[in-house]
Amino acid sequence: MDKFIEIIFSVSFGYAVLRVTTPLLFASMGALISDKAGVINIALEGIMLIAALTGVIVSAFTQSAFLGLMAAVLAGSLTGAAMAYASLNLKTDIILSGVAVNLIGAGGTVFALYLVAHDKGISSSLRSLVLPKVALPIISQIPVISDIFSGHNILTYVAILSVVLVYILVYKTPVGLQIRAVGENSHAADSVGVSVIKIKYTALILSGAFAGFAGAYMSMGYVSWFSKNMTVGRGFIALAAEAMGGGTPLGTTIACFVFGAAEALSNSLQSLRVPTEFVQMIPYVVTVVGLALYSSRKASQIKKHLRNRG
Amino acid sequence: MAELLEMKNITKVYPNGIVANYKVDFSLKEGEIHAVVGENGAGKSTLMKILFGMHTPEEGEIFLREEKIDILSSSKAIEKGIGMVHQHFMLVPSLTVAENIVLGAEPKKSIFFDKEEAIRITEELSSKYNFKIDPRSLVKDIPVGLKQKVEILKALLRGAKILILDEPTAVLTPQETGELFKELRVLKDKGHTIIFISHKLKEVKALCDRLTVMRNGRNVGVHNVSDVTEEDISRLMVGRDVILTVEKGKPNPKETLLQVKNISQRNQFGQWMLNNASFSLKAGEILGVAGVEGNGQRELVELLTGLLPLTKGEITIKGNIINNYSIKEIRELKVSHIPSDRMTYGIAEKMSIENNLFTDKYDTEPYSKKGILNIKHIKKRSQEQVKEYKIKCNSPLQEVKMLSGGNIQKVVVAREFSSDPQLLIADQPTRGIDVGSTEFIRKKIVQLRDQDTGVLLISADLNEVMELSDRLIVLYNGEIVAYFNDVEKLTEEELGLYMLGLKKQDDELIRGAVHEK
Numbered sequence: 051m052d053k054f055i056e057i058i059f060s061v062s063f064g065y066a067v068l069r070v071t072t073p074l075l076f077a078s079m080g081a082l083i084s085d086k087a088g089v090i091n092i093a094l095e096g097i098m099l100i101a102a103l104t105g106v107i108v109s110a111f112t113q114s115a116f117l118g119l120m121a122a123v124l125a126g127s128l129t130g131a132a133m134a135y136a137s138l139n140l141k142t143d144i145i146l147s148g149v150a151v152n153l154i155g156a157g158g159t160v161f162a163l164y165l166v167a168h169d170k171g172i173s174s175s176l177r178s179l180v181l182p183k184v185a186l187p188i189i190s191q192i193p194v195i196s197d198i199f200s201g202h203n204i205l206t207y208v209a210i211l212s213v214v215l216v217y218i219l220v221y222k223t224p225v226g227l228q229i230r231a232v233g234e235n236s237h238a239a240d241s242v243g244v245s246v247i248k249i250k251y252t253a254l255i256l257s258g259a260f261a262g263f264a265g266a267y268m269s270m271g272y273v274s275w276f277s278k279n280m281t282v283g284r285g286f287i288a289l290a291a292e293a294m295g296g297g298t299p300l301g302t303t304i305a306c307f308v309f310g311a312a313e314a315l316s317n318s319l320q321s322l323r324v325p326t327e328f329v330q331m332i333p334y335v336v337t338v339v340g341l342a343l344y345s346s347r348k349a350s351q352i353k354k355h356l357r358n359r360g
Numbered sequence: 361m362a363e364l365l366e367m368k369n370i371t372k373v374y375p376n377g378i379v380a381n382y383k384v385d386f387s388l389k390e391g392e393i394h395a396v397v398g399e400n401g402a403g404k405s406t407l408m409k410i411l412f413g414m415h416t417p418e419e420g421e422i423f424l425r426e427e428k429i430d431i432l433s434s435s436k437a438i439e440k441g442i443g444m445v446h447q448h449f450m451l452v453p454s455l456t457v458a459e460n461i462v463l464g465a466e467p468k469k470s471i472f473f474d475k476e477e478a479i480r481i482t483e484e485l486s487s488k489y490n491f492k493i494d495p496r497s498l499v500k501d502i503p504v505g506l507k508q509k510v511e512i513l514k515a516l517l518r519g520a521k522i523l524i525l526d527e528p529t530a531v532l533t534p535q536e537t538g539e540l541f542k543e544l545r546v547l548k549d550k551g552h553t554i555i556f557i558s559h560k561l562k563e564v565k566a567l568c569d570r571l572t573v574m575r576n577g578r579n580v581g582v583h584n585v586s587d588v589t590e591e592d593i594s595r596l597m598v599g600r601d602v603i604l605t606v607e608k609g610k611p612n613p614k615e616t617l618l619q620v621k622n623i624s625q626r627n628q629f630g631q632w633m634l635n636n637a638s639f640s641l642k643a644g645e646i647l648g649v650a651g652v653e654g655n656g657q658r659e660l661v662e663l664l665t666g667l668l669p670l671t672k673g674e675i676t677i678k679g680n681i682i683n684n685y686s687i688k689e690i691r692e693l694k695v696s697h698i699p700s701d702r703m704t705y706g707i708a709e710k711m712s713i714e715n716n717l718f719t720d721k722y723d724t725e726p727y728s729k730k731g732i733l734n735i736k737h738i739k740k741r742s743q744e745q746v747k748e749y750k751i752k753c754n755s756p757l758q759e760v761k762m763l764s765g766g767n768i769q770k771v772v773v774a775r776e777f778s779s780d781p782q783l784l785i786a787d788q789p790t791r792g793i794d795v796g797s798t799e800f801i802r803k804k805i806v807q808l809r810d811q812d813t814g815v816l817l818i819s820a821d822l823n824e825v826m827e828l829s830d831r832l833i834v835l836y837n838g839e840i841v842a843y844f845n846d847v848e849k850l851t852e853e854e855l856g857l858y859m860l861g862l863k864k865q866d867d868e869l870i871r872g873a874v875h876e877k
Contacts, residue, residue, distance in 0.1 A: 228464075238451055
């Protein structure tokens with residue numbers, strides 16, 4: 051038990067939380083934007099895998115981590131655009147398109163990996179690069195704080211910045227107003243000349259781009275290789291975080307950190323003599339419990355609301 | 361004075377074959393408030409949707425200031441200075457009033473949305489037209505009356521000079537209605553032209569300058585409001601055109617089946633849609649419920665069939681108080697229901713005719729045994745019913761939605777009648793369907809009555825209620841305002857006066873709707 055408390059209150063645990071929360075933050079911002087526009091993007095998981103592999107391959111062949119990142123984000127955006135084309139122009143069901151992208155992400159990346167790296171599990175034969183770590187000015191001078199907040203991969207800071215950017219985009223710009231209007235009552239938006247299709251395309255492409263960042267971080271920051279199914283459900287946890295955060299950027303961020311902490315805990319506990327199978331379950335159990343609490347609270351709110359009306 | 365707008369020879373035929381407008385002429389003078397009145401289905405809304413670019417007519421031309429224009433879309437209409445306030449608002453609930461008003465034409469400060477400017481625009485607009493509204497409140501928090509104002513302001517911001525209001529007072533309280541009228545008069549003084557769709561004659565009298573009367577898709581007259589009385593208008597609106605007669609003998613009423621005692625119901629806006637209504641129905645008779653739609657008929661039917669829970673009053677069917685009965689339990693009392701909205705409540709549109717024919721009895725023998733459907737029996741019955749009810753189709757396996765409106769209705773009727781009902785609630789059973797099917801269904805209803813079924817017939821079609829009913833009540837504003845024991849002596853003019861709320865019987869007469877006290 052002492053060991054347990056020691057882990058949680060250690061500096062390295064704080065650092066680890068930020069490290070594992072980064073991909074969740076990116077992906078959940080992708081979930082948030084598409085949700086606001088009324089197009090649910092359940093393909094975040096698949097897009098992350100596609101982007102992660104793209105980043106590794108492009109950085110290996112160009113020997114530029116930056117180009118790798120750009121390629122990953124582009125791959126994410128294009129996948130988002132493809133989903134938009136399928137659901138908005140060809141009128142497929144957006145959930146089914148999402149499932150398809152997830153399956154392509156899971157299987158297609160292994161196939162592509164085998165073609166490029168001649169391995170079905172891991173990309174270690176490719177000399178791919180990672181994105182740099184950054185020491186923050188001023189903060190890196192402060193003890194303890196520095197150990198938690200400084201020296202992260204550059205994408206960790208980009209992720210935190212992206213929360214602010216998404217907030218501004220959704221709540222402070224004309225496009226954001228149109229995104230919210232389209233998501234809530236597309237007829238109303240349509241009736242005043244807002245192009246519903248254009249807005250949904252924008253949202254899905256942005257959503258794909260954020261998932262692209264998340265994927266790039268996985269293979270070019272979190273670790274330095276691509277491996278089969280390396281996202282292990284983070285795309286879905288991000289969807290859960292967005293729902294639990296009530297669709298607001300701040301709430302979603304908090305939910306991401308809760309899930310991130312659970313994951314960091316499961317990583318740290320593996321050093322103790324707790325069965326790994328049990329420990330690895332923690333982040334997912336926390337997700338399920340979190341969602342259950344959230345929806346029961348919401349249900350009671352709705353009931354109360356109805357009672358007040360009646 | 362020259363006409364601001366003219367619609368000439370407009371004909372609109374819907375894909376299902378209903379002629380909604382036939383050679384309609386319509387014109388507007390600048391700066392007037394022009395009422396378009398008529399019963400439901402008279403073609404008022406269709407005509408206005410054509411003007412607003414939501415429908416394209418098969419024939420006809422539109423002239424604005426003597427110049428021919430084509431209005432192919434709503435945005436084209438807006439461009440030409442025509443705005444419409446729909447019955448169902450086009451608003452985004454979680455945005456503020458100001459955000460809703462500027463949506464699609466947002467003011468910007470560099471790349472950001474300029475909230476203050478949006479508020480200023482809204483304030484300027486509302487003070488110009490004397491609208492009292494807080495630009496900062498969220499649309500979901502404001503009452504219906506204010507939501508309507510937001511819609512009007514939206515149209516005005518986009519430069520509407522001609523404003524179409526589709527039954528604007530249907531959702532308003534009397535106070536809100538009064539306020540709306542004041543504001544509409546301000547708009548008129550500022551040079552706007554208003555089209556006011558309504559069937560509330562008192563409001564037309566109070567507000568409008570001229571009126572166009574629509575009946576059966578035709579324009580049957582344009583008048584100065586000051587030249588006509590409410591009685592005149594009502595006669596123009598409800599005159600009978602085609603008379604379909606149904607052979608029907610004297611009724612032979614048996615025991616009391618249905619007793620309705622003092623039931624009341626509010627709608628989602630808190631208005632009383634049904635107010636203290638009482639009546640009763642015996643086996644072997646047809647009780648008609650006449651009235652312009654939206655006067656409580658829907659609530660009445662939903663309460664009787666269990667679609668709405670009953671909170672005030674009591675309904676008894678065959679001695680059972682059904683207040684807490686589920687839809688299924690009510691149906692098990694041998695109650696059948698022909699719903700007015702057949703596409704939503706009548707059928708499952710993507711299923712076959714055959715499947716639709718037994719959706720109410722799939723779980724009873726011989727349609728199924730021990731949880732397994734008896735396909736053989738279902739096939740046999742569906743073939744018999746298609747034949748008996750003259751449902752025009754290629755095969756009973758055809759998707760129901762591929763049929764014409766009349767044949768879809770026959771599928772509903774076949775299902776509901778074949779369960780051998782003791783009480784039939786027929787809500788607008790022949791609305792919007794062809795003459796042949798109409799006649800067929802009416803005959804079937806009479807046939808059922810002769811086999812001792814009690815029929816409650818709710819219809820906005822005067823011809824129908826007067827032809828079929830043995831007894832008749834009239835609903836206006838949720839109240840029973842008249843009861844007639846002998847429908848044959850009743851004239852449509854007289855009935856029209858009650859339906860439009862110009863006359864009301866005294867309580868003693870209305871109490872006749874209940875058989876035993």
